[in-house]
Amino acid sequence: MFRDFKWSKTEKEIARKAFESAYHKECGVITARLRNMIARASEPSDIWRIHDYLSKQRRETDQKYDYRYSVLPMVFARLIREGWMTENDLRGLGEEKLGVIKSFLSL
Amino acid sequence: MFRDFKWSKTEKEIARKAFESAYHKECGVITARLRNMIARASEPSDIWRIHDYLSKQRRETDQKYDYRYSVLPMVFARLIREGWMTENDLRGLGEEKLGVIKSFLSL
Numbered sequence: 001m002f003r004d005f006k007w008s009k010t011e012k013e014i015a016r017k018a019f020e021s022a023y024h025k026e027c028g029v030i031t032a033r034l035r036n037m038i039a040r041a042s043e044p045s046d047i048w049r050i051h052d053y054l055s056k057q058r059r060e061t062d063q064k065y066d067y068r069y070s071v072l073p074m075v076f077a078r079l080i081r082e083g084w085m086t087e088n089d090l091r092g093l094g095e096e097k098l099g100v101i102k103s104f105l106s107l
Numbered sequence: 108m109f110r111d112f113k114w115s116k117t118e119k120e121i122a123r124k125a126f127e128s129a130y131h132k133e134c135g136v137i138t139a140r141l142r143n144m145i146a147r148a149s150e151p152s153d154i155w156r157i158h159d160y161l162s163k164q165r166r167e168t169d170q171k172y173d174y175r176y177s178v179l180p181m182v183f184a185r186l187i188r189e190g191w192m193t194e195n196d197l198r199g200l201g202e203e204k205l206g207v208i209k210s211f212l213s214l
């Protein structure tokens with residue numbers, strides 16, 4: 001069961017790096033969208049629309065970026081599917097982990 | 108009791124105009140601060156700091172900008188004290204209302 005996989009020190013480093021990189025990439029897109037929204041803001045309601053947008057993004061990223069080894073293969077599959085990382089970023093992980101990620105991707 | 112004041116049509120127009128103008132002024136300051144924060148944002152944590160800031164401002168302005176005639180003199184006194192409007196903006200309101208606002212201001 002993938003929830004019980006053992007992660008070596010090297011695997012943890014690879015996982016953490018890929019995870020952080022995806023998180024920064026997604027937050028970069030949120031920031032760009034935010035800059036765009038704020039540049040066009042003119043009415044008070046525009047501010048609260050920005051607030052609604054950030055509330056939604058925060059809720060979603062908090063839920064999505066869950067760095068528990070027991071769920072990481074699922075998280076990685078989702079991040080690959082959404083384009084925040086590629087399988088290449090995970091090179092070096094054990095075959096059993098890559099296999100589970102691939103199986104999630106093919107769902 | 109000021110909660111039972113009658114507001115004429117003209118008074119309501121003066122009150123609404125002063126209220127909206129103060130709200131737009133305060134939201135303009137929030138927007139300016141927001142632009143400043145986003146211009147300096149570089150880390151994901153900066154985005155969530157912006158979100159925290161907006162959550163606080165939204166809570167505070169929602170609570171502060173309460174357009175019920177029963178509380179309006181109190182609201183106006185607070186807005187004057189905080190610099191979002193002046194007594195001048197309320198010229199045309201009945202003496203009884205201006206008196207109550209002044210008495211709140213002197214508290």
